[in-house]
Amino acid sequence: xxxxxxxxxxxxxxxxxxxxxxxxxxxxxxxxxxxxxxxxxxxxxxxxxxxxxxxxxxxxxxxxxxxxxxxxxxxxxxxxxxxxxxxxxxxxxxxxxxxxxxxxxxxxxxxxxxxxxxxxxxxxxxxxxxxxxxxxxxxxxxxxxxxxxxxxxxxxxxxxxxxxxxxxxxxxxxxxxxxxxxxxxxxxxxxxxxxxxxxxxxxxxxxxxxxxxxxxxxxxxxxxxxxxxxxxxxxxxxxxxxxxxxxxxxxxxxxxxxxxxxxxxxxxxxxxxxxxxxxxxxxxxxxxxxxxxxxxxxxxxxxxxxxxxxxxxxxxxxxxxxxxxx
Numbered sequence: 093x094x095x096x097x098x099x100x101x102x103x104x105x106x107x108x109x110x111x112x113x114x115x116x117x118x119x120x121x122x123x124x125x126x127x128x129x130x131x132x133x134x135x136x137x138x139x140x141x142x143x144x145x146x147x148x149x150x151x152x153x154x155x156x157x158x159x160x161x162x163x164x165x166x167x168x169x170x171x172x173x174x175x176x177x178x179x180x181x182x183x184x185x186x187x188x189x190x191x192x193x194x195x196x197x198x199x200x201x202x203x204x205x206x207x208x209x210x211x212x213x214x215x216x217x218x219x220x221x222x223x224x225x226x227x228x229x230x231x232x233x234x235x236x237x238x239x240x241x242x243x244x245x246x247x248x249x250x251x252x253x254x255x256x257x258x259x260x261x262x263x264x265x266x267x268x269x270x271x272x273x274x275x276x277x278x279x280x281x282x283x284x285x286x287x288x289x290x291x292x293x294x295x296x297x298x299x300x301x302x303x304x305x306x307x308x309x310x311x312x313x314x315x316x317x318x319x320x321x322x323x324x325x326x327x328x329x330x331x332x333x334x335x336x337x338x339x340x341x342x343x344x345x346x347x348x349x350x351x352x353x354x355x356x357x358x359x360x361x362x363x364x365x366x367x368x369x370x371x372x373x374x375x376x377x378x379x380x381x382x383x384x385x386x387x388x389x390x391x392x393x394x395x396x397x398x399x400x401x402x403x404x405x406x407x408x409x410x411x412x413x414x415x416x417x418x
Contacts, residue, residue, distance in 0.1 A: 095166060096127035097265060097297050098151065103160035103170075105143075105150045109370065116370050120146040122321035123160070125396070128265070131291065133298040135312035135329075137305060137344065139366060143321045144301045145189075148267040151299070152184040153177050164265070182212055185263040189270045191250035195242040201228070202238040205257045212261070223260060231256045231286055248279035252286065259290055268300045272307060284311055305348045309333055314402075317341045320377040321369055322394055327403035337399065337410040339382050376407065384409065 105121040120143045128134050136144050149155040151162050153172055162170040169180065188194040195204055202224055209220040228238060231252040242250055251271060258266060268287070272280040284307065290296065302308050308315055315332040317325040317340065325338040336342050339360075346360040362381045367373055373380055379389035386409065396404040397411045405411050 094129065097130045097165060098126075098128040098299075099161075099163040099166075100124060100126045100128075100151055101161040101163075103147065103150060103162065104158045105146050105155065106158045118369050119321050119372065120369060121150060121157070122369075122372070124318075124321075124323055126316060126323070126326075128297050128299060130264070130297055131295045132313045133291065133300055133311055135308035135315040136299060136301045136318060137303060137308055137315060138318035140303065141366065142318045143369070144318055145269050147318070148186070148269055148299055148301050152186060152265070152267060154186060182208075182261045183264045185258045185261065185266045187254055187258055187266060187268045187271045189273060191247065191254045191271075191274075192242060194254060195250060197242050200239050200241055201233070201245070201253045204242075204253060205260055208257060208261050214261075224256075227256045227260045228253075230259075230290075232282070246279075248275055248283065251275060251279075251283055255283070255286060255290070259294065259296075262294055263296060265297045266299075268298050270302050270304075273302070273304065280307070287311070305333075305344060317344070320367060320372055322377060322406070323396060324378060324406045325404070326396060327399075331403040335403070337403070337405040338378075338407050339384055339410070340378050378407075 103121055103124045104119070107118045107120060108115050109118055110116065124147060126134070136147065138144055146155065150157040153169065157170050160170060161168060164180065164184065169177070205228060206220055206224045209215065209223060214220065215223070233249065233252060233256070237245070242253070245253065272283050275283060287298070288311065291298065300308065300312055309329060312329055314326070314328055316323050317332070317338065319340050325332065325336070325341045332341060333345065336345055343360040343362050346358065364381045367377065367380060373390065375390040375392045376394055379385045382389070392408055394406050396406050397408055398404045399411050
């Protein structure tokens with residue numbers, strides 16, 4: 093089997109709250125293993141505040157990890173400095189959640205999309221302008237819009253500009269941090285189809301961070317479910333949506349609306365609140381909210397257990413055939 097494009101092992105990102113060695117440590121990401129292969133889309137889902145965006149920034153060194161390994165095409169980059177990372181910025185890109193905040197309001201969209209080409213001095217001036225025109229046309233922008241400023245565009249158009257700016261360098265890996273969460277449903281579908289088209293033409297890989305399970309089901313090949321800084325389940329799209337094992341995954345899926353008046357889904361309501369990442373529970377981090385918790389839950393490692401070739405879950409009870417179901 094081919095080597096993964098991104099091979100992540102034991103990744104941790106911690107933030108010290110306050111000053112001094114005795115200051116408490118917030119474990120935003122606390123030991124994650126994940127592989128992303130060329131041309132595939134891996135969805136990363138979970139509640140707000142579970143560490144999804146922090147993980148996405150850490151793996152491409154926008155926010156350097158505290159511990160762990162990130163191998164890009166076999167090369168360790170987890171602790172590269174700014175100078176070492178610069179040549180890789182063409183290949184590792186990030187789409188931010190808010191398209192308006194990530195665009196300079198003083199520059200036209202043509203200049204914004206051209207800026208990465210200028211920064212890396214790719215081609216001649218004429219070649220750069222031709223590339224910008226091509227990519228803006230590819231994302232569905234008309235020529236009369238090229239000289240407009242971000243505030244003159246709709247939310248969907250701004251997100252198209254962000255995607256064009258990301259794709260103009262022909263990257264190999266893109267972290268997409270909830271890129272369609274602020275868009276209308278019809279515009280969201282257009283942007284997702286645009287991302288699919290770009291992937292088929294450029295063979296780019298995505299880490300798609302989202303809390304929208306329906307969007308993840310449409311776009312992603314594999315799905316990683318994150319809770320309080322750790323992965324609790326990982327599998328193919330079919331595994332996660334048709335045969336979920338972890339109680340947290342089942343609860344997330346039970347909240348997805350069904351577009352059929354005659355069909356009702358049993359809603360799984362979790363007890364309690366998400367624990368603080370400053371003081372996570374011992375053992376399984378979901379144990380204080382789990383409807384199937386047992387005495388041994390506070391002593392398990394929380395590492396993923398392989399159920400089959402494509403499916404893994406952190407709960408040893410859910411991994412067994414006789415695991416309780418609801």
